[in-house]
Amino acid sequence: SNGTALVAAFVFSMWDFSNDAVFHTVNGAFWYREAGACFGVPSGNVYGWLLVTFIAFSGVSLVLKARTMDWPRLAADLLR
Numbered sequence: 001s002n003g004t005a006l007v008a009a010f011v012f013s014m015w016d017f018s019n020d021a022v023f024h025t026v027n028g029a030f031w032y033r034e035a036g037a038c039f040g041v042p043s044g045n046v047y048g049w050l051l052v053t054f055i056a057f058s059g060v061s062l063v064l065k066a067r068t069m070d071w072p073r074l075a076a077d078l079l080r
Contacts, residue, residue, distance in 0.1 A: 005057035013049040017041060 021039035023030060034042060 002058060002061075005054055005061050008057040009050050009054035012053045013046055016049050017046050020045065 017038075020041045
């Protein structure tokens, strides 16, 4: 469902956000052209991950839902 996808996207994005802060400031593993207000991580990075992971988890949710549907019964109901 969309609620599950939203929670999964939020959890993944916050995990990425916490890792980005460490890898950017402590390890110096990468840099941003325009540093953001929170440990140098721009807010667009978090919003981008929220959007991408929400779309990905929504797709996974739809595929899993389609796999559990009773397709023959659904087709028979539609043909009535």
